[in-house]
Amino acid sequence: MFPWNNIDTVLLDMDGTLLDLHFDNHFWLSVVPQSLSRERGISLEQANAIVEIAYDKVFGTLEWYCIDYWAKELNLNILALHQTMVDRIQLRQDSLPFLDALGKAGKKRILVTNAHPNSLALKLEHTDLATGLDAIISSHETGFPKEHPQFWAALFNQYQLNPKRCLFIDDSEAILAAAKLAGVHYQLGIKNPDSQKPHKIFTDFPAIDDYQHLLDELNKQN
Numbered sequence: 640m641f642p643w644n645n646i647d648t649v650l651l652d653m654d655g656t657l658l659d660l661h662f663d664n665h666f667w668l669s670v671v672p673q674s675l676s677r678e679r680g681i682s683l684e685q686a687n688a689i690v691e692i693a694y695d696k697v698f699g700t701l702e703w704y705c706i707d708y709w710a711k712e713l714n715l716n717i718l719a720l721h722q723t724m725v726d727r728i729q730l731r732q733d734s735l736p737f738l739d740a741l742g743k744a745g746k747k748r749i750l751v752t753n754a755h756p757n758s759l760a761l762k763l764e765h766t767d768l769a770t771g772l773d774a775i776i777s778s779h780e781t782g783f784p785k786e787h788p789q790f791w792a793a794l795f796n797q798y799q800l801n802p803k804r805c806l807f808i809d810d811s812e813a814i815l816a817a818a819k820l821a822g823v824h825y826q827l828g829i830k831n832p833d834s835q836k837p838h839k840i841f842t843d844f845p846a847i848d849d850y851q852h853l854l855d856e857l858n859k860q861n
Contacts, residue, residue, distance in 0.1 A: 655832025
Protein backbone atom coordinates (compact mmCIF):
# COMPACT_ATOMS: atom_id res chain seq x y z
CA MET A 640 0.00 0.00 0.00
CA PHE A 641 2.90 2.37 0.77
CA PRO A 642 6.55 2.62 -0.32
CA TRP A 643 7.90 2.08 3.17
CA ASN A 644 11.48 2.81 2.11
CA ASN A 645 10.34 6.40 1.48
CA ILE A 646 8.71 6.79 4.91
CA ASP A 647 10.77 7.71 7.97
CA THR A 648 8.03 8.84 10.36
CA VAL A 649 4.47 7.68 11.02
CA LEU A 650 2.20 10.30 12.57
CA LEU A 651 -0.73 8.71 14.37
CA ASP A 652 -3.98 10.13 15.68
CA MET A 653 -5.15 8.68 19.00
CA ASP A 654 -8.94 8.50 19.41
CA GLY A 655 -10.44 6.26 16.75
CA THR A 656 -7.04 5.46 15.25
CA LEU A 657 -5.16 3.76 18.10
CA LEU A 658 -7.90 3.82 20.75
CA ASP A 659 -11.49 2.71 20.26
CA LEU A 660 -13.55 5.87 19.68
CA HIS A 661 -16.49 4.28 21.49
CA PHE A 662 -15.26 5.79 24.76
CA ASP A 663 -15.41 9.35 23.42
CA ASN A 664 -18.64 8.92 21.51
CA HIS A 665 -20.36 7.44 24.56
CA PHE A 666 -18.94 10.15 26.81
CA TRP A 667 -19.81 13.21 24.73
CA LEU A 668 -23.08 11.96 23.25
CA SER A 669 -24.51 10.14 26.29
CA VAL A 670 -22.72 10.85 29.58
CA VAL A 671 -22.45 14.63 29.13
CA PRO A 672 -26.12 15.26 28.23
CA GLN A 673 -27.28 12.87 30.97
CA SER A 674 -25.15 14.72 33.53
CA LEU A 675 -26.41 18.08 32.28
CA SER A 676 -29.99 16.85 32.56
CA ARG A 677 -29.44 15.83 36.19
CA GLU A 678 -27.52 18.99 37.17
CA ARG A 679 -30.04 21.42 35.67
CA GLY A 680 -33.18 19.43 36.36
CA ILE A 681 -34.18 19.44 32.70
CA SER A 682 -35.29 16.67 30.38
CA LEU A 683 -32.72 14.61 28.51
CA GLU A 684 -34.19 15.94 25.27
CA GLN A 685 -33.55 19.53 26.40
CA ALA A 686 -30.03 18.64 27.54
CA ASN A 687 -29.25 16.98 24.20
CA ALA A 688 -30.43 20.10 22.37
CA ILE A 689 -28.22 22.37 24.51
CA VAL A 690 -25.20 20.14 24.02
CA GLU A 691 -25.72 19.80 20.27
CA ILE A 692 -25.89 23.58 19.79
CA ALA A 693 -22.82 24.08 21.99
CA TYR A 694 -20.83 21.43 20.06
CA ASP A 695 -21.77 22.85 16.67
CA LYS A 696 -20.68 26.34 17.70
CA VAL A 697 -17.00 25.41 18.11
CA PHE A 698 -16.66 22.28 15.94
CA GLY A 699 -13.20 22.02 14.39
CA THR A 700 -11.63 24.59 16.74
CA LEU A 701 -9.25 23.99 19.62
CA GLU A 702 -12.12 24.72 22.05
CA TRP A 703 -14.06 21.75 20.67
CA TYR A 704 -11.32 19.48 22.02
CA CYS A 705 -10.72 21.37 25.28
CA ILE A 706 -12.16 19.86 28.46
CA ASP A 707 -11.47 23.11 30.34
CA TYR A 708 -13.65 24.94 27.82
CA TRP A 709 -16.48 22.42 28.21
CA ALA A 710 -16.25 22.45 32.01
CA LYS A 711 -16.82 26.20 31.92
CA GLU A 712 -19.35 26.22 29.06
CA LEU A 713 -21.57 23.50 30.54
CA ASN A 714 -20.69 23.99 34.20
CA LEU A 715 -19.77 20.32 34.56
CA ASN A 716 -16.63 18.69 35.95
CA ILE A 717 -15.65 17.06 32.68
CA LEU A 718 -12.41 15.50 33.93
CA ALA A 719 -14.15 13.96 36.94
CA LEU A 720 -16.80 12.51 34.61
CA HIS A 721 -14.02 11.04 32.46
CA GLN A 722 -12.55 9.36 35.52
CA THR A 723 -15.83 7.61 36.35
CA MET A 724 -15.67 5.57 33.14
CA VAL A 725 -11.98 4.79 32.63
CA ASP A 726 -12.84 1.11 32.23
CA ARG A 727 -14.25 2.01 28.80
CA ILE A 728 -10.90 3.33 27.54
CA GLN A 729 -9.68 0.59 25.21
CA LEU A 730 -6.88 0.16 22.69
CA ARG A 731 -7.84 -1.14 19.29
CA GLN A 732 -6.73 -4.79 19.25
CA ASP A 733 -4.52 -4.22 16.21
CA SER A 734 -2.76 -1.06 17.50
CA LEU A 735 0.15 -2.42 19.54
CA PRO A 736 1.16 -5.11 17.00
CA PHE A 737 1.21 -2.39 14.34
CA LEU A 738 3.20 0.03 16.49
CA ASP A 739 5.64 -2.75 17.35
CA ALA A 740 6.12 -3.57 13.66
CA LEU A 741 6.73 0.10 12.89
CA GLY A 742 9.40 0.25 15.58
CA LYS A 743 11.11 -2.89 14.32
CA ALA A 744 11.10 -1.44 10.80
CA GLY A 745 12.93 1.62 12.09
CA LYS A 746 10.06 4.07 11.72
CA LYS A 747 9.65 6.93 14.18
CA ARG A 748 6.17 6.81 15.77
CA ILE A 749 4.69 10.14 16.85
CA LEU A 750 1.25 10.49 18.41
CA VAL A 751 -0.42 13.67 17.12
CA THR A 752 -3.70 14.31 18.89
CA ASN A 753 -6.24 17.04 19.45
CA ALA A 754 -6.97 15.57 22.88
CA HIS A 755 -6.60 17.92 25.85
CA PRO A 756 -3.44 17.13 27.90
CA ASN A 757 -5.51 15.97 30.90
CA SER A 758 -7.61 13.65 28.76
CA LEU A 759 -4.45 12.43 27.02
CA ALA A 760 -2.76 11.70 30.36
CA LEU A 761 -5.79 9.74 31.56
CA LYS A 762 -5.83 7.59 28.43
CA LEU A 763 -2.09 6.94 28.61
CA GLU A 764 -2.44 5.98 32.28
CA HIS A 765 -5.13 3.40 31.57
CA THR A 766 -3.64 1.80 28.43
CA ASP A 767 -0.24 0.56 27.24
CA LEU A 768 -0.29 2.99 24.31
CA ALA A 769 2.84 4.89 25.37
CA THR A 770 4.95 1.73 25.09
CA GLY A 771 4.53 1.82 21.31
CA LEU A 772 5.38 5.49 20.76
CA ASP A 773 8.55 7.52 20.35
CA ALA A 774 6.98 10.94 20.93
CA ILE A 775 3.63 12.53 21.78
CA ILE A 776 2.24 15.97 20.95
CA SER A 777 -1.15 17.47 21.79
CA SER A 778 -2.42 20.26 19.58
CA HIS A 779 -3.05 22.24 22.77
CA GLU A 780 0.74 22.60 23.09
CA THR A 781 0.82 24.45 19.75
CA GLY A 782 -2.30 26.56 20.20
CA PHE A 783 -3.83 25.21 16.99
CA PRO A 784 -5.92 22.10 16.21
CA LYS A 785 -4.81 19.60 13.58
CA GLU A 786 -7.33 21.18 11.21
CA HIS A 787 -5.11 24.32 11.12
CA PRO A 788 -1.92 24.62 9.00
CA GLN A 789 0.02 26.17 11.89
CA PHE A 790 -0.30 22.95 13.89
CA TRP A 791 1.59 21.11 11.17
CA ALA A 792 4.23 23.82 10.85
CA ALA A 793 4.85 23.60 14.60
CA LEU A 794 5.00 19.79 14.46
CA PHE A 795 7.49 19.69 11.58
CA ASN A 796 9.66 22.28 13.31
CA GLN A 797 9.61 20.66 16.75
CA TYR A 798 10.67 17.23 15.48
CA GLN A 799 12.68 18.37 12.45
CA LEU A 800 10.50 16.30 10.13
CA ASN A 801 10.54 16.12 6.37
CA PRO A 802 6.78 15.99 5.61
CA LYS A 803 7.48 14.31 2.27
CA ARG A 804 8.77 11.31 4.21
CA CYS A 805 5.82 11.13 6.65
CA LEU A 806 2.70 8.97 6.73
CA PHE A 807 -0.27 10.32 8.70
CA ILE A 808 -3.05 8.02 9.94
CA ASP A 809 -6.38 9.42 11.20
CA ASP A 810 -10.07 8.53 11.24
CA SER A 811 -11.12 12.01 10.05
CA GLU A 812 -11.05 12.70 6.32
CA ALA A 813 -11.09 16.46 6.97
CA ILE A 814 -7.95 16.22 9.12
CA LEU A 815 -6.24 13.96 6.59
CA ALA A 816 -6.94 16.67 4.02
CA ALA A 817 -5.43 19.32 6.32
CA ALA A 818 -2.28 17.22 6.69
CA LYS A 819 -2.01 16.75 2.94
CA LEU A 820 -2.41 20.49 2.39
CA ALA A 821 0.36 21.09 4.93
CA GLY A 822 2.72 18.87 2.96
CA VAL A 823 2.41 15.39 4.51
CA HIS A 824 2.99 13.12 1.54
CA TYR A 825 1.16 9.96 2.62
CA GLN A 826 -2.26 9.60 4.30
CA LEU A 827 -4.31 6.67 5.53
CA GLY A 828 -7.85 6.62 6.92
CA ILE A 829 -9.38 4.30 9.52
CA LYS A 830 -12.79 2.97 8.51
CA ASN A 831 -13.84 1.60 11.91
CA PRO A 832 -12.87 4.14 14.59
CA ASP A 833 -15.80 3.15 16.85
CA SER A 834 -16.12 -0.59 17.37
CA GLN A 835 -19.85 -0.18 18.05
CA LYS A 836 -20.70 1.71 14.85
CA PRO A 837 -20.77 0.90 11.11
CA HIS A 838 -17.68 1.48 8.99
CA LYS A 839 -17.05 4.94 7.60
CA ILE A 840 -16.66 5.59 3.88
CA PHE A 841 -13.58 7.51 2.72
CA THR A 842 -13.80 9.20 -0.66
CA ASP A 843 -10.45 10.98 -1.05
CA PHE A 844 -7.94 8.80 0.81
CA PRO A 845 -7.07 5.11 1.10
CA ALA A 846 -8.51 3.56 4.26
CA ILE A 847 -8.34 0.27 6.15
CA ASP A 848 -10.23 -1.42 8.99
CA ASP A 849 -7.33 -3.52 10.35
CA TYR A 850 -3.60 -2.74 10.64
CA GLN A 851 -2.95 -6.38 9.77
CA HIS A 852 -3.23 -5.26 6.15
CA LEU A 853 0.05 -3.37 6.61
CA LEU A 854 2.00 -5.87 8.71
CA ASP A 855 3.20 -8.10 5.86
CA GLU A 856 4.64 -5.10 4.03
CA LEU A 857 6.23 -3.74 7.22
CA ASN A 858 7.73 -7.05 8.28
CA LYS A 859 9.66 -7.17 5.02
CA GLN A 860 11.49 -4.08 6.25
CA ASN A 861 12.77 -5.87 9.36
